[in-house]
Amino acid sequence: MNLHRQVALMFAGVALAVTAVLGVSTALLLYPVMVEQRERTTERQAAIHARIIEQVVLAAPDQLADTLRGLDRPIASYSLVYVDGRWYTSNVTADPLDLPAGVRASAVAGRQLVVRVSLPTGPSLVNVRPLPAAGAGYVEVFGLSDITQTTRTLILVLVAAGTVTTGLGIALGRWAATAALRPVTALTRAAAAVASGDLDTRVSPGRAADLRMIADAFNRTVAALRRRVERDARFAANVSHELRTPLMTIVNAVEILDARRATLTPADREVVGLLRAEVRRFQRTVTDLLEISTAPDRAFVFEPLSLAEVVQVADTVAGRPVVGTTGTGDGAIVTGDRTRLERVVVNLVDNAQRHGGGVVAVTVEPGRDTVRIVVDDAGPGVPANLREQIFERFGRASGGSAGTGLGLALVAEEVRRHAGRVWVEDRPKGGARFVVELPTDPGAAHALPQA
Template sequence: MRSPLKFFRSRSLRFRITLAFVASGFLLAVILSVATFFTVRSFLENQRVKASTRQTLFGVLFAREFFQQARGNTEDIVSLLQTRSGLDAMIIQGDQYLATSLSLTPSVVPKDLKRLVANERLGYQQTEIGSARELAFGAPLPAPDTALYFFYSLADIDKTMSVLLRALIVAGLAVVMISAVLALRVGGRILRPLHEVSSATQRVAEGLLETRVYAATEDEVGVLAASFNEMASAFQGMLERERRFVANVSHELRTPLSALQSASELLVTHRNDFSPSSREAVDLIADDVASLRRLVEELMEVSEVDAGKAIIRWEEVDLRALTTAVVRKLHRNAPVAGPAVVTLSDKARLERIMSNLVHNAFEHGRGNDVHVTIGEENGTCRLAVSDGGPGIPPDALPHLFDRFYKADRSRSRDRGGFGLGLAIAFENARLLGGTIEATSPLGGPTTFTVLIPRKAAPPEETP
């Protein structure tokens, strides 16, 4: 069972704000209504008591005077009181009583009032006749065990109060509803920047580091937006510095490595002049220099793409001719099937992609059963490079295009195996508006499929 508090906390902020608004609106409405109701009622009743007291006093004075003149003829007094003042009155004398109305009996007189009057005092108390509230006033008359009572109806006050009550309920409901609407709007307004920050965070996480949040206000929300922007640019700057560092290091390594490679290749040409052990040393140096140079080249390429400095040169490319040339350049033997598809693209980048994929297929596939299939459908060019197995473990598939990722760690020392080739191929495909997909049934052949849009005109004029 979840506690109510936990339930409340797990709801959305907007829900909680609305609930808080509605709850306080409701509470306020109830307090105001109750206060209004009772204040008005006690005021009206007090007014009524004052007026009734005055009437009663006149009635009592009149009755006493008359009582003395009439020598105790109560019947006359009652009928006189009724005709003269129109009041509901009752005279109780011992066990007998006389009243202006049939509904008036001694039982409607509260006991406390009776006792008060019995003690020769004047007083009033609330009572009920039938189901209606009445004010009962009592006064002793100058005869033994004789009392005069007047009754004033409170029905009109009750009626007024019930009308007021209905009005208060309607007003209260309106307050609750208005507060709900207000809460939804205010909540939305407060939360909109939060939503913006949240979706901006998402975008930053997806790699769009130039994402910024705009805040019109300078309140807490504005501060949040400002701190977010600060964080994003700090993050961006950090990555930028890191990228520049990689680019600078690669650039500085380039020239000496280039010279080293020339020199070492020269030594390899003359390897037969050396003793067997020197020969091995020369081969080792040449191999490592060559692979180091490739690493630096690939790092340069990656940092160029990262810096957004990659330029695309659109020109007509025959995908089959290009692939055939790539295979030939790699000194490999792989059949290229499919029609001659011509599209506008960047020849050098496509060469990079296909060269890396074909090279990869030969390096990591079993045997030499590599083949390329070219096709075009619905405006998308497909270049599929398949090897002869043994496939890639499913848990490695999503990471194939990660930098420095190696699916097969035992082969990490292979020639050229830095784990950058596929990442570079992927980045280049992305630059051309396409993507690369990899499928690898367990134990079966792995297929890398390059999907690029077939273009008839460049997206925009290149300088």
Template sequence: MATRRSLRLSTRVTLSFGIVALLAGVSLTVLTYLIARNSLIEQRSTAAQFQSFTNARDIQLAYPDATELSDVMRRLPVEADGFAALTEPRLQTRLGFGLEQFPVQLRTAVTDGRSAQQRFDLAGDPYLGVGVHIAAFDTAYFEAFPLSDTESTLRLVLTALLVGAGVTTLFATFYGWSSSRRLLRPLSRVADAAGDIASGALGARLEPAQDPDLDRLAGSFNEMADAVQTRIEREARFASDVSHELRSPITALTAAVEVLDARRDDLPERTQQALDVVVSQVRRFDDMVIDLLELARIDAGATEVHGEIVDLPDLCERVAHAFGARELPVEIHHRASRDAWLDKLRFERILGNLLENAENHGGGAIRIALEPGSRGTVLMVVEDGGPGVAASERQRIFERFARGSAARHRIGTGLGLALVAEHAHAVGGDAWVEDRPGGGARFVVQFPVEAPR
């Protein structure tokens, strides 16, 4: 089952700020809108009730005189889009807008002797209806107040609140993004320094920080890096010292064994067989010491890159001849560069080790090829027809003393491919292995065509 990838920490922090701001903004918007709505409607209701009772008092004063009552009804200060009506006598301030336009519940309540108010819609417009019972003359006064302006005001308030919540959310999200970047910057510095150390820059360290917590992190990391560097350097010195100390006795032992081998005809057959084992192991031991000394010089930075533009096909042929592969074809792709900037000695060491590796573990090399690489590089390829390299071992075999499954019981020092990788990296290239079409291994080394700037 595939593992679900989680969001980056900076993304989670930014989203948290944005979500919290959005929830807070929406909550405040709803709360503010409800408070503003209740306040505006209450103010509107209070004003409408006051005006209705004032108008009802004027009607009560003019009620005994029908003519004056009609004049008072016409002169009532009713709002432009509002209207009013009287039950007895049946009078109204606006033609076509009488008692029938008021809700039945409101009319029933006022007729029963109570004053009341109720919201209702008329022709799609909102109104507030107020009814006042005039007990002295057993009549009722009704007045309708338009709420369109109040609704428009509430819509403007809601729009402003929503825009404010959106802007606040955007600002909070931006603040969360900038804060996460600022807070995670020390972790990025730690990751960069760790990456430098992993790539070989053992002297990479973190600068002290002004913040006490970050300064503690930088100090702990630097102490760890110092310990790692000390241990690696100590192990490198140990390998170098051991290799140097073994060089003299191995040289003497090799000379002695060569003398015995030169007189092998004077020895019994069983002794000759034992001598063959000793000779092969001493030579293997001598090769291992030489390889260890070379790796020790590379680790100590004691080797320099003497780069120059060389003719690759010619150099490949000369190295192949030197390693006894005179019949090995060197194929050149039509798009591959024939010239490249590299160190001749390192190139000879790389190709020689690959040819020896193919001979020892792949049944011998069957092809050398020069192919175009990416971004101004050229690829040197050595193919064999052996069992190939398992996908799980393709990186590990370039480590020191690492062996693939096909080489565990065969000859070799276990350092040849490690030297190939080290020399390739020294000239700005890389080395890897892949499957060969048709079976076998395909070792590829990438070189820059031009000198690094």
């Protein structure tokens, strides 16, 4: 999980927790307060109604039923009176048997009682008042369903508010993370650009003091790295130039000796053969070193190129036909430097010939926005842990390799300068498959720094 998402989820979690605490607290506190307020109201109302009923029982008992029905009470309430062993109710649906036994006993015995009970009509508040002068008991039942419904509605509103608040928390978290981590994102992109070879990349210091220190350190490091790379390149170029003259003398001397093999003894011919092979290897090393160190200084000649034509050089290197196409490879056009791309193909084919058991095929595979050059060999393949190392300077697939370790490094650098990628993978039928992927966008390679 990336840091942006972590910050957004943290904001959302805080918003949800605050909403949940407020919702639970409100629900737990509001219901008892509303019920307590209802109790005080009903006690006063029940006391007033009890006095009225007591007077009616004493003065005009035949009007008791009409008086009960005429009492001013809330809709969700009703009254009952116990007189002379008989129950009177304010409406026909009220049944004394619905009341708990303790409530009925209190009305019969004339004891005052206030209690919350659960009746068939829902949660209710029962208020029992004695009528001592009339020897009766008055019961008034008040429904609490409206309070319960109000509390539930409030909880639903709070849940909805919590959902909205959580969404706002996520949005706020993403915005805050983006704003706070923008310098870090810029630093990450700059580091990736440097890793890909762009040593001209720099990071803007910004206004934050802490980030300014990091940016300055990064810029100093990249500048030092660039100077180191340039110094190493100059050194390699100077050494290569200095070695070429004596090397050519040695090469010519060995060629003269090799031309006179017929006059040499078998032992001398063997020595000359070993010397000739080592001198050629040394010559390839010096040539590769000189080319890889001077490549950034050579001018690029960008032009539309048919990769199907560029890869034809592979037949010459392999000494036999190895080039094929996939799909419409003949129409695969890229913008690049022909000489440099031909060198990429030459190095890949030469690598397959010398280290990969021989090249199997070289194909061009056009895609939607890219074109691939695929070089298959018949070797043992490249272990997964070495597939990046072999594209580094002096990197080899194994300690026993006789290569210079520069050919594939030159391939990687030239492909990068063409805004492409190169990698190695397993060939389906065994061996290694080297893939060069180049963009078909004419402006892609021009947009990259070529130094």
